[in-house]
Amino acid sequence: MTSIGIYGSLGRMGQAIIEVAPSLGARVAGGADAQDDPAPIAAKADVLVDFSAASALDAHLAAARAAGTPIVIGTTGLSAKQHEAIDAAAQEIAVLQTGNTSVGVNLLARLVRDAAARLGGDWDVEIVEMHHHHKADAPSGTALMLGEAAASGMGTTLGEARVTDRAGLVGARAEGTIGMASLRGGSVVGDHTVIFAGQGERIELTHRADDRAIFARGAVRAALWLAGQKPGRYTMDSVLGDAVLGA
Known part of the structure; x- marks a missing residue:
């Protein structure tokens, strides 16, 4: 054993x-x-x-x-x-x-990579994650992993595409970027949603960890x-x- x-x-x-x-x-x-x-x-x-x-x-x-x-x-x-x-x-x-x-999260990463590759540059990518109030790092490691999957599908790197700070008068959303938002509160084990936003329609891929x-x-x-x-x-x-x- x-x-x-x-x-x-x-x-x-x-x-x-x-x-x-x-x-x-x-x-x-x-x-x-x-x-x-x-x-x-x-x-x-x-x-x-x-x-x-x-x-x-x-x-x-x-x-x-x-x-x-x-x-x-x-x-x-x-x-x-x-x-x-x-x-x-x-x-x-x-x-x-x-x-x-998590098996589910790793499958989600595959789906995100495939979706980003198939949808192309006309779709904006945003990632939202939430964890318990004790978590010290942000964005979460899972959010970064999903961001890397999206970036791979888009033919870029997360380092080039990542946006985490939109405070203030920042102007219109830059094309080809991947927005990341982190929420903290309560006892949430881990929720992650990747949003693909197109003209007049939106796809949301979500994984929620309950245990x-x-x-x-x-x-x-x-x-x-x-x-x-x-x-x-x-x-x-x-x-x-x-x-x-x-x-």
Whole structure:
């Protein structure tokens, strides 16, 4: 039975993973949290799952590399420098980094990419996300993932197309941009809507998460898959493959 080590084991996602792992054929080897040394669990587990904080990622990557242990990174709010560190680690170990481990969200990303490619430049793209009031980063990692999917379909990059600040007298909407709005409040697990607005019609693709267990199940599934992979950087698309519709 594959053993999973959890960074951020006392957090919401860490606790959810601990709860669902046995039912999916995985064993929890233990965890590490703030102020804990990340090295022992890295050496003990077959694969690591990180849902802690962006500030801890560098130490967790270093521990995973030193132990030669694959790692699933679900922590959001990462910097460009941290993505470079992930690329470097992927030269030595298998790394899967994702903004969302939900099967439904990853299918949504595929639909968004396809819609953006088929609809063309006459349709405006807007992304709205809402999370609980404890969430620290905005836009959410999932919103950024959906934005990247839309940008890919449009033949551009999210860095070029993204607009997050429309405060003040900003003028008309620029063609080819992707607007992103973040809402925070209450206990919302995660709602994401991608809006394609055309002349006289509108398409809205929405995913609503009602239970954090959907992310935990996806994370365990990703960990079980990653445990047997060669060094490299992977995504949830790699895990789900063509079977996503039946998951």
